[in-house]
Amino acid sequence: MSYVLLVRFLFSLSDQKIKQPMFALVNIGFFIWLSLLIGRGLIDHEPTILKLGTWDNDAPIFTLGSEAIIRHIGLIGFYVLIVAVGFYLMRAFSKRQGILPWLAFFYPIAILIIIKYLHSFWNPLLDRFEWKDWVITATIIGLSYMAFRLSYLVLEVRNGTAQMPTLSEYLGFAFFLPTLVVGPINPFSTHQNSIQEISKTTIPVGRCLMRIIVGATKYLFLANLANQLSYSGIFLDGKPHAMIDLVVAVIFYYL
Incomplete structure (x- = not known):
């Protein structure tokens, strides 16, 4: 609910220049928070357990400067950078002729394949977080939604059904929290129309x-x-x- 209210407030602002950048930051921030909760065991995957007040072993929720938190945020930041590369590939190749647009199309899917199947490539890094296998699986599900939505966005831009987004619009769409958690794989054009009408919609x-x-x-x-x-x-x-x-x-x- 706090996420919805914050997003609604952002799009009620009159300054058009800060809406999309702030929207992207809010989604990335909530994504970091949610993945920290799940990854460190605050939200257990068992249906009967919901721990909100402590880390494992009843330690405080946050210890400022904690190495684990810094590593985790660094990993998320690295993934944001990888997603941003996809934006520049789309911007450079989506309107080209030949096979170049397909490089931008398959880039998000290739990243997903590396994460999902080339375990020897990234497992040593993730092992340092001491995450359980189900956490990695849950993360891959979210990244699957992201990968296929970003690939389809290349086709939307190429076919003219959506305008070329800015970097902040691209990141806001990529890390749109509800889709990462539960789906669906909605097109960018539908996403943008919903965002633009958010200030006119009454929340039931x-x-x-x-x-x-x-x-x-x-x-x-x-x-x-x-x-x-x-x-x-x-x-x-x-x-x-x-x-x-x-x-x-x-x-x-x-x-």
């Missing part, structure tokens, strides 16, 4: 609160119940099981 507070309640219920209660009927919940008790148990486990795994 009641509906928003109801969706938060429904989402929390699914995450804290129904997800935990479904997990007990998935593969790990049924088959790891060391006892023989009937074939119907396998069917139940398959269904509840995808729930």
Whole structure:
């Protein structure tokens, strides 16, 4: 909710020059905060656990100058730089003839492939963060949304369905927090239209609160119940099981 209110405030400002740069900074800042919470165990992936007040081992949330935090922010900054390179490739090649536009198109996907499949390339660096495998998997999901959206943006610019964005618009679109967390892979043209109309849209507070309640219920209660009927919940008790148990486990795994 704080993210929505802050973004709404930014786009209510009259100074057009600072809106998009501030929007990009807000999204990158919230992305750093969220990944810090997840990466250091403040938000546990188990549905029944939500730890908001401490680091692991009950240490303070932030220790200023902490080496782990500095390394983490440095890694995010490096990724912002990689994304910015994609912007300049798009700006240089999207209107060219021949195969050059495809260099800009495949660049975000190539970065995703390196992160997802060339583990020997980046694992030694990420091991220093002592992150669990599920954290890396969750990060890759967010980067997948980003990669395919940025690749499609090259086609939008080339086909004329979207204007060439500025660097701040590009970064704001790339690190748009709701999409990184839950999707979908919406086009840049749709994203920009929504952003431009944000100051004219009334936020349905009641509906928003109801969706938060429904989402929390699914995450804290129904997800935990479904997990007990998935593969790990049924088959790891060391006892023989009937074939119907396998069917139940398959269904509840995808729930």
